Amino acid sequence: MEILINRNLVFAQNQYLETDRLKLRPVTLSDANDMYEYASDDETVTHVFPIHQSLKDTQDSISNYFMSAPFGKYGVELKETGKLIGTIDLRVEDQHNIAEIGYALNRNYWGKGYMPEAASEILRFGFEELQLMRIFATHDVDNPKSGRVMEKIGMKVEGRIPNARMWKGKVVTDAMLGITLEEWQKVHR
Template identity: 50%
Template sequence: MYAYAKDPETVKYLSFDYYKNLTEAKTEILNYFVKSPQGKWGIKLKANHKLIGTIDFRLDAPDLKAEIGYAIGRENWGNGYAPEAATRVLRLGFAELGLKRIEALHCSENPKSGRVMQKIGMQKEGVLHNNTQLKGRTVDDVLYAITEDQWRKQIGK
């Protein structure tokens, strides 16, 4: 995780700052991933098993919905890894857990993240103005979502 999250550009739109050293990365892994591991996965390359990113799935079981989020190291941007991982998480949510809706947010200044959401079939639902505090400033978020019915139509079932 340190290998990709030490790059300020990779974490520019994430809630945490880039890692300045391996100790910071270990602390973040313990506080975020190990402390509460449910719905959090690493994304690794099949060829060499190198960790290149993470994807998480925040379940809202009573409302049969979830939110996804992802991060990929800059050196692996544009290779389809985020859509591939997110597609698998959609399948988990809809086919295995019986969810009715999965949504995702991206900072309005980061349209590439929105492009990932479009690639997996999510539809833009709107802009949430002044929605998030990001590294000391207020930013707008763009909301995307896909319903179970839309997903089933997309996969032909």
């Protein structure tokens, strides 16, 4: 089944998404201090990206990753305070009608349900607006908290990939979790 949808237009029309407690919106250079707060924390970024050594590293990351190709990349902002507490992205593979979710969250906000809340909205957007047939995510098996977020949004373990990659000098085994449109619709009808 071929999907005829201009996903870039859909992303352009949906650069701002909201949940009860969060705004999902484009990341800008004005977010550099908030992002540096967690990007310079080794525990927060151990499994996600190389630690930022300076505010300039964060500004480079924002301009080179988030701003240069912004579609599908969202800052996670607390509505109550306007503080950027993390990021979430949806990387679409148009040819296969699927997408991968990735995220990072300031550890000062772990355990409060913010990332499952943001990821649930990204799933809704992916299935309802982008008309995807499957959304998946992977995590290092040594990072079970990330896997727990995936389970909370309805993803199921699809497999383990031993020796999936090298990360920060170590061989990593990844777990892959996913959810199909049909599985998501069963819960959200």
